[in-house]
Amino acid sequence: MLTAAELTLPADSAAVSERATVLGVYQLPVGPEQGDKVPSERFEGQINRRTWRVEGSGTVLQILAPLREQLVEQGYEVRLDCAARDCGGFGFRFGIEVVPAPDMMVDISRYHFLSAVRGQEAVSVLVSRAGEAAFVQVISAGPRDAAAEVQKPFVQSETGPARPVDLSKVLEVRGHAVLTDLVFESGSTRLRDGEYDSLRELAVFLDANPQYRLLLVGHTDTVGSQAQNAGISERRAQSVKDRLIEAHTADEGRIDVAGAGYLAPIASNLIPEGREANRRVEAVLLAD
Structure with a gap:
């Protein structure tokens, strides 16, 4: 073996x-x-x-x-x-x-x-x-x-507890971060009910850093036309914004949304795992 x-x-x-x-x-x-x-x-x-x-x-x-x-x-x-x-x-x-x-x-x-x-x-x-x-x-x-x-x-060589990556550090270092814990309803643009650590961290970050705004960008795989996917991805980003406002009282005026469709893949769309990774919402840091 x-x-x-x-x-x-x-x-x-x-x-x-x-x-x-x-x-x-x-x-x-x-x-x-x-x-x-x-x-x-x-x-x-x-x-x-x-x-x-x-x-x-x-x-x-x-x-x-x-x-x-x-x-x-x-x-x-x-x-x-x-x-x-x-x-x-x-x-x-x-x-x-x-x-x-x-x-x-x-x-x-x-x-x-x-x-x-x-x-x-x-x-x-x-x-x-x-x-x-x-x-x-x-x-x-x-x-x-x-x-x-x-x-x-x-x-x-030395074991220890895994340390989660701080979302605020990712935003400040790279200027954008994938919200990896989000789950949408099957075949829908609606964010599934539940608590999401990434949204809680985003709300805390916005509250602590009034000099910044956020752009939530939805992304899809390549199934369907770009026009269809652009609309789907924007609606998913809007669903995330709505949850930030409703569940975490985030400032609506400091959060924008956009849909990129399949124009910015992070993995191959030729395999199921790649398509799954490409279906995501990212937070992009903007100066206020």
Whole structure:
């Protein structure tokens, strides 16, 4: 039975998120972006996506290099090893699968990517800095009979409780943040009833920072026309605004809405997982 890589992360790292697909397809990037496309190799099986936040001042290469060495020692063959510009910069970043912010933060000018293969297993590592911290994303794909090993492919050198990413810090560092906990009614633009931490944090942020306004932007996948999706995405953004006002007494005059439709994907629309990631609402920070 194939087993997944077990790597040691820096001692000052903390787990942020974990997403698993029992049976799916992962397109492993194996070359720099060329002509708006990223060359890839298909791997089918169980897919695991994990992210960590790493405190400290280490560069992206200082974080990635030990992980690369461990992969090579375990028999993995490196397929791609590149830094931001050499990978293709903006085009590469938006041509590969990346866990949505705030779970994974990527600075277009400060990231390093590595992909490696061992038999029927694939692993990709993405490291980037954002403000005072660095973020690590690991996507592993392999046969389902290796599921027990793939579930937790990385071991921290010192364990500790996972620390959630502060939404206000994401807004201030990147200027925008995906509201990852929102759930809409099936086939509807109405936000499902319930408490959402992201909306509570947005309301607190607005109240504490009167110099800012927010633009809520809805996004969709590519199913349907752009005109239809623009309308759907704007109505979803409006639903989020309405909930902010009703449940958290946010200042209506400081919140605008817009619908981008499918014009700004953060993942491939060719796979179900990518389409799901693209259906989202983002908060964009504006000066008052």
